[in-house]
Amino acid sequence: MNILQVLRGRFDAVLSPLVDETAPLLEMIRPTNDPKFGDYQANCAMPLGKKLGKNPREIAAEIVEKIDLSDMCEPLEIAGPGFINIKLKDAWIEAQLAAAVTDERIGVPLVEAPKKYVLDFSSPNVAKPMHVGHIRSTVIGDSLAKTLRFLGHEVITDNHLGDWGTQFGMIIYGFKHFRNNEAYHESPVAELSRLYREVRKIIDYIDGQKSLPARKSKLMEMAAEIEERKAMPPTGDKAADKKATKELEKLQRQAEDASKELVKDEAKLSALAADPEFAKIAAEHSDIGTAVLNETAKLHADDEENLALWHEFLPKCREDIQRIYQRLDVTFDYELGESFYHNQLGPVVNDFIEKGFAEESEGALCVFLDGFKAPMIIRKKDGAFLYATTDLATIEYRMREWKPDAILYVVDFRQGEHFDKLFAAAKKWGYADIELKHVSFGTVMGEDGKPYKTRSGDTVGLEGLLDEAVSRADKIVRENDKDGQLSEEQYADVAQRVGIGGLKYGDLSQNRETDYVFSYDKMLALNGNTATYMQYAYARVQSIFRRGEVDIAALRTSGAKIGVSSPAERALAMKVLRLPEALQDTIADYRPNQLTSYLFEELAKSYSTFFEQCPVLKAETDEQKQSRLLLCDLTARVIQQGLALLGISTVDKM
Numbered sequence: 001m002n003i004l005q006v007l008r009g010r011f012d013a014v015l016s017p018l019v020d021e022t023a024p025l026l027e028m029i030r031p032t033n034d035p036k037f038g039d040y041q042a043n044c045a046m047p048l049g050k051k052l053g054k055n056p057r058e059i060a061a062e063i064v065e066k067i068d069l070s071d072m073c074e075p076l077e078i079a080g081p082g083f084i085n086i087k088l089k090d091a092w093i094e095a096q097l098a099a100a101v102t103d104e105r106i107g108v109p110l111v112e113a114p115k116k117y118v119l120d121f122s123s124p125n126v127a128k129p130m131h132v133g134h135i136r137s138t139v140i141g142d143s144l145a146k147t148l149r150f151l152g153h154e155v156i157t158d159n160h161l162g163d164w165g166t167q168f169g170m171i172i173y174g175f176k177h178f179r180n181n182e183a184y185h186e187s188p189v190a191e192l193s194r195l196y197r198e199v200r201k202i203i204d205y206i207d208g209q210k211s212l213p214a215r216k217s218k219l220m221e222m223a224a225e226i227e228e229r230k231a232m233p234p235t236g237d238k239a240a241d242k243k244a245t246k247e248l249e250k251l252q253r254q255a256e257d258a259s260k261e262l263v264k265d266e267a268k269l270s271a272l273a274a275d276p277e278f279a280k281i282a283a284e285h286s287d288i289g290t291a292v293l294n295e296t297a298k299l300h301a302d303d304e305e306n307l308a309l310w311h312e313f314l315p316k317c318r319e320d321i322q323r324i325y326q327r328l329d330v331t332f333d334y335e336l337g338e339s340f341y342h343n344q345l346g347p348v349v350n351d352f353i354e355k356g357f358a359e360e361s362e363g364a365l366c367v368f369l370d371g372f373k374a375p376m377i378i379r380k381k382d383g384a385f386l387y388a389t390t391d392l393a394t395i396e397y398r399m400r401e402w403k404p405d406a407i408l409y410v411v412d413f414r415q416g417e418h419f420d421k422l423f424a425a426a427k428k429w430g431y432a433d434i435e436l437k438h439v440s441f442g443t444v445m446g447e448d449g450k451p452y453k454t455r456s457g458d459t460v461g462l463e464g465l466l467d468e469a470v471s472r473a474d475k476i477v478r479e480n481d482k483d484g485q486l487s488e489e490q491y492a493d494v495a496q497r498v499g500i501g502g503l504k505y506g507d508l509s510q511n512r513e514t515d516y517v518f519s520y521d522k523m524l525a526l527n528g529n530t531a532t533y534m535q536y537a538y539a540r541v542q543s544i545f546r547r548g549e550v551d552i553a554a555l556r557t558s559g560a561k562i563g564v565s566s567p568a569e570r571a572l573a574m575k576v577l578r579l580p581e582a583l584q585d586t587i588a589d590y591r592p593n594q595l596t597s598y599l600f601e602e603l604a605k606s607y608s609t610f611f612e613q614c615p616v617l618k619a620e621t622d623e624q625k626q627s628r629l630l631l632c633d634l635t636a637r638v639i640q641q642g643l644a645l646l647g648i649s650t651v652d653k654m
């Protein structure tokens with residue numbers, strides 16, 4: 001059971017006659033950090049006292065007097081200004097452990113009111129280099145899907161592939177003008193990816209050159225302004241002068257950065273221009289920007305040739321991405337990409353017009369939303385629909401077909417404004433009683449402090465990244481296996497699980513909203529908050545069973561019991577029983593790092609202390625030995641379950 005939830009339920013019964021809204025008070029019942037204060041502590045008497053104008057200690061006494069917890073807790077204690085300390089009875093803990101030992105779900109209850117979730121994650125733009133951010137979305141989304149499902153919710157996972165965008169205009173253009181038939185034949189995706197990069201390069205070159213004069217004059221303006229400000233005499237007002245100096249410095253820094261950037265770009269452009277072959281191509285394709293848009297527009301207008309090319313390219317691109325999913329062991333219920341909604345965009349826009357939610361502004365069709373300066377554009381001046389239009393059609397489809405209670409979008413924080421607007425527009429459109437949530441995440445950084453880039457910048461690069469993790473894991477596993485207990489075959493298997501697991505855990509253990517630095521060394525470390533450490537803890541328990549020739553499955557059903565007489569055993573037992581709470585915390589705001597920190601900071605650390613203080617195979621009595629073996633087993637099962645919900649597997653030996 002979820003102990004915290006049960007405690008809160010009991011408090012709720014006492015608090016609800018006193019206040020209208022008990023939820024914030026119930027939030028103040030938390031596990032303690034120090035066993036001195038019991039297992040849980042309720043701090044709600046203080047705010048309640050303030051609210052009711054009574055002495056908090058009196059309130060606390062009143063709560064303690066009325067609450068019915070005698071079945072599970074020792075008599076409650078009131079401390080300090082009105083803290084209520086809650087200590088569970090040992091016998092009650094032991095009964096919970098006994099139930100968990102024979103429970104496949106190790107004591108995790110199913111939610112009483114299951115909800116239906118749609119999870120939109122991964123969603124790369126095919127035919128365009130997939131990047132580390134898409135791995136991040138994939139790993140976070142998959143873990144949330146698994147956790148929600150485990151708790152009993154219904155989850156539909158949907159990979160909203162970008163399979164209809166300008167990138168297809170680009171490869172269609174590239175295919176028509178630059179393709180190498182032989183290369184395409186040999187390795188179509190590699191050739192398409194080359195074509196994408198080629199077209200991108202020309203577009204960037206032409207746009208870069210076009211923007212140079214404006215950038216230069218902007219810099220001159222900045223320089224002039226700096227001079228002007230420098231020439232200004234001080235006013236004598238200290239604060240104002242200080243502010244002026246600060247502003248001047250800021251402007252100087254900006255000018256310096258812009259000028260460096262310009263020098264760099266100019267160098268790049270002139271290097272390209274110096275390549276006669278490239279210069280010739282660029283000159284021949286000077287209208288490439290418009291041409292690409294035309295190819296895209298033709299595709300969207302069902303042009304026969306472009307549609308045929310799209311049908312030819314798409315399965316190849318999807319296959320390419322599939323390899324990454326296979327290696328990450330991630331699957332989707334649906335992969336309804338942007339192209340799937342193509343025919344619904346017109347009707348969506350018409351519906352907005354009919355309902356009076358959209359108006360024309362400078363030729364574009366706009367949805368004005370309260371609280372936003374800029375409107376959401378749903379049709380461009382040239383008639384083209386946008387990313388946002390597709391997302392509206394997607395919401396309509398999902399609501400109609402699946403009727404979910406919530407749609408979660410696991411997407412990069414840079415799309416924050418898009419989703420804010422999308423959700424506001426959806427609400428306006430009538431989708432008000434659904435939870436629409438942008439599960440936003442930060443950037444994966446390189447050790448140089450810039451966004452992490454794989455060497456080749458495409459799926460091949462991402463595969464290289466996975467390969468590297470596995471090959472480093474292989475080395476670590478071999479070094480660690482001093483007594484040579486693993487076969488060659490086992491090395492390969494363990495390296496896979498440790499390498500890919502390390503990569504996933506390294507990501508999931510971060511607060512998803514912050515940027516983090518990608519480091520193989522950190523994510524594969526044997527010590528610390530890593531998958532490797534958790535996998536190792538699991539394997540160590542299995543090795544105890546092997547060394548002691550323990551048939552753990554038989555012991556589970558033998559009627560042997562776990563006792564919690566020593567502090568280390570009791571502390572570990574409490575952590576084991578807190579798995580349901582950790583999972584609840586994980587989905588409360590969709591944060592897998594709640595689960596990793598429970599596994600590492602709480603469970604693994606308590607296990608370590610237990611392991612130091614409590615001999616298992618050499619326990620004093622048979623009864624104690626069985627008790628400790630079962631506690632080790634529960635710990636290992638919680639680790640295994642926890643890792644499984646993160647999409648990470650365990651190994652028995654490593």
Ligand SMILES: NC(=[NH2+])NCCC[C@H](N)C(=O)O
Binds near residue numbers: 123125161394409
């Ligand atoms: N429904 C959505 N907008 N999902 C996210 C799509 C992400 C987009 N394809 C990208 O790679 O940036």
